[in-house]
Amino acid sequence: MLLKNEELKDKLEKMAAAALNGNNPSELDNYDSHDKQPTKKKPPPRLFCDICDCFDLHDTEDCPTQMQMPDSPPHTTYHGNKGEERPYCDICEVFGHWTDSCNDDQTF
Numbered sequence: 761m762l763l764k765n766e767e768l769k770d771k772l773e774k775m776a777a778a779a780l781n782g783n784n785p786s787e788l789d790n791y792d793s794h795d796k797q798p799t800k801k802k803p804p805p806r807l808f809c810d811i812c813d814c815f816d817l818h819d820t821e822d823c824p825t826q827m828q829m830p831d832s833p834p835h836t837t838y839h840g841n842k843g844e845e846r847p848y849c850d851i852c853e854v855f856g857h858w859t860d861s862c863n864d865d866q867t868f
Contacts, residue, residue: 810820820826840846850859 806815807817807819808815809818809823811823811825812818818824846855847858848855849857849862849864851862851864
């Protein structure tokens with residue numbers, strides 16, 4: 761009985777010393793297994809950007825290139841009269857020529 765108490769006191773001292781040295785309590789659970797290797801925690805996954813194709817700089821969601829891509833088309837640069845009718849093509853769906861003068865042969 762006395763020998764068992766001494767062993768438990770030694771283990772308790774080792775656990776207290778290990779805790780003071782910064783070890784996690786989960787790492788102290790394997791103090792009985794001297795022949796087994798201590799289990800190491802798996803490192804967190806590395807950051808990877810699919811756009812830049814690079815590791816450890818940033819994640820794809822935080823990519824600065826992605827932030828530069830606008831979600832909406834750019835504003836018009838037309839600076840003509842508001843009252844003037846602009847030529848618009850219903851076939852091409854662009855301004856610049858009338859539907860009657862469209863030379864687009866494709867049918868949608």
